[in-house]
Amino acid sequence: MSILSKMLKTKQKKRQDDNYKQKQDPQKPEDLPIFRDYQENIARIKEETGNSSDVNIREFKIGSHKGGLVFIDGLASDQAIADYILESVIEIEVPGGPIDIFQFMMDEAMALGNVKTIEDWNQVFDSLFSGNTVIFLQGCNKAISGETKGWEKRAISEPSTQLSIRGPKDSFTETLRTNTALIRRRIKSPNLRVDSMKIGTVSQTDIAILYIDGIANDKIVGEVKERLQRINIDSILGSGYVEQLIEDQTWTTFPTTYHSERPDVVTSHLWEGRIAIICDGTPFVVTVPAIFIQFFQAPDDYYSRFDISTGIRILRILAFLIAVIGPSVYIAATTFHQEMIPTTMAIAIAAQRESVPFPAFVEALIMEVTFEILREAGLRLPRAVGQAVSIVGALVIGQAAVQAGFVSPVMVIVVSITAIANFSTPVFAMAIAARLVRFVLMGLATVLGFYGIMLGLMFMTIHLCSLRSFGIPYMMPLAPFNLHNQQDAFVRFPVWAMKNRPMFISKGNMNRTGENQKPGPPKQSENQSKNGEE
């Protein structure tokens, strides 16, 4: 692995140089100050944007002073500009005599909530492309930026990838502000910190870092910020980019950052001391640090009773194991360890495989690959043809292949169980890791049988134990073992018994519940003694 990374290093250097050049270009406007002549300013904007058709310019007069406002059509709200800027500018009476027209404009003429003075070209373009309106006045070497953001945005809808039965039904959207608001609404505490930064030299994507002061580990917060600041890339299209640029280990199939489209999940992570990274343009919020067992915790675990959610969680871990070793166990058992199969079952499998022309490994590979193709195709199909493909897929996999004698019915069962088990992992990032490991184990099982599977699983375990997510061991409550944090690992304790926040991830305020939170009918003796005191 490290050899590969070394080979990549030289290439990376080159790329960094290229990036650097790209980075320089858009920063050119910074060099020039804002002109005193507003017309010159407007001309400059036209020149910089290449006379783009969506850049709207309107010149106006306030009293005897001339000026011009610029906004991007579609990003800024026409309504807001007309009602809160132009209307007041036209109707306002400007007192005669020498006045500071810039200050007057700022204080009296703008009926907007957020008005800022900007002094360099960088800020001009920045606020322009964020949907704000920039106003130049004749004779001022400053500009006013009024917040008139008003683009079309998707309404908050039900989550589409992380469903829950009892949980809230809202999910994040593509708009950063909506997302921070969704979290703010759930954490009514002044300790919730929302730090912002922009990443992407060209895209200038807004990023918000959320954490709860006093609960989150300051060291990790610092580390997250440092890693984010280190990013030097032309554009960020979504939180997936950020995730890949800040994770601890690239050479692994296991996700070391968590992402969710559910505000309740992200909020609960914040309460545990984790840090959320919201990226404008993505409805998926990244939370770090992430540990292995976290990927088996579904939101419903906490909304339903503890015994039920414990059972279901263990089932999920079992399903993950099936998804990882299912086909390889079949291969190993039928090609190496026939003595391990009960006699009648061995005969039944042998009978079914009698007409199959391929060795078990090839048979398994054909079925697995077919299924992966179907799944991949189904993911991207236009809705209108989706049904047709699923019918063809079901027929090909389920019936035709068996009837043609290419695969045995047992193999179909194995593949289906594996596939269904795979879907029971709550977070897709972990499910997809299982898919990859499965193929490696299939190869090992073909070569070495159960010995190979054990070898593969041992390597996997060692690898998992070596992973870190922002300094936190990936297998955290299990290795290193931590008794307190077992409350939310394999077993989900009753809510009143989940007393502590996860160790290391959270620092400082570790207690979640008060004393004697166990519910129950009032105790007779206690009541009597209390009455006596009264």
Place this chain on the structure above:
Amino acid sequence: MKKFLLVMLVLIMFIPILSACWNQKELTDLAFVMALGIDRGDDNLYHVSFQLVNPANVSAGQTGGGQGLPIAVYKSKGRTITEAARNATKKVSRRLYYAHTNLVVVSEEVAKDRTLMLNLLDAFARDPEFRTTTEIVISRDASAEEIVTTLTILDKLPVTKITKELKFTEAMKGENMSISIDDLIDGIVGNGKEPIINGYKLIGMKEEANKAINLQKTTTDAFLAADGLAVMKDGALIDWIENKKSRGVIWILNKAKSTDITLKWNGKKNALSVAPIRSKTKVSTAFKNGKPVINIKIENEGWLSEANTAIDLMDPKTMGKIEKLTEKSIKKEVQSTVKEAKRLKCDIFGFGDVVHKANPNLWKKLKGDWNNYFANLEVNVKVDSYVRREGVRTNPFWSDINK
């Protein structure tokens, strides 16, 4: 240098995989040997019959399954079992696979010959594929080959019929019991206990047993049935213990679970039937004048399964009487079995082991000639029966008829 080391490390990591598909065997390349039949030929070689399963004809569900015979038998001969097994590969298109072998049938002729019998066993105990939990039986009045080639009606695989039958007859009747190669070898090696082996008979028209037509009738022309226990001494068959007496062996060995006991009542024969459902046997030893005395204590609990006479079952005293009669009956049976074993001078009950555990020093003196000593051993039998209930009826209808 560091790079070189890393490359080497990666290469070393691939070494386990370089063994390629060593030991890999596809299911479709295997012939499952379900049973082995061992006979002695006139040429003094082992004649081994391999009962192979034909998977497609056994498992239902598949279209076209169930047609044709579920088993095929191939024969080969050799001076040793291994030689015979290797010779068989000349006739079978697949690799013979013994991991699922559930039965070894040895002909009476082979069992009676000490060397032939002992030469068999090591091959089974040594082969990693072969399981020592495999059932072993001796064919009576038939060759092992005839037993192995017989088709059975209820279970498609004849092997399943034999192994399951032994298990259920052990539980429901108690005249035979499951005996594995392991048990047999233990018995042969130990001093304090001689092994027993189940006998199997092919009843009916032997020449029809291996034909499909045998399966087309409700009363098959030929069928297999357990019959008697073979008593082995010094690794060779010396005699058989038959039916009633064989039940005594199972009682003493603490393998009995349920059976049926028929009793006489007020002079009427076959009047009552008691079915024990739980039974426990304890064999202990006491020393009288430095001589071991064996005490057998059988405690069992059962129910009255038949009452074919006018009898007042509501009376606790009657129940007490029935219990006494049951005890007497069991005691008689066990005693007759002990007598039979003493006659054969063969300690099949493991009394020697009991003495060994109780007094190792004395055992050192006795073990050399234990079987002869056993012939004169004092054995006391005590039975404690309890009839818990009498089914869903109290007094039989007989009580009303006679009124």
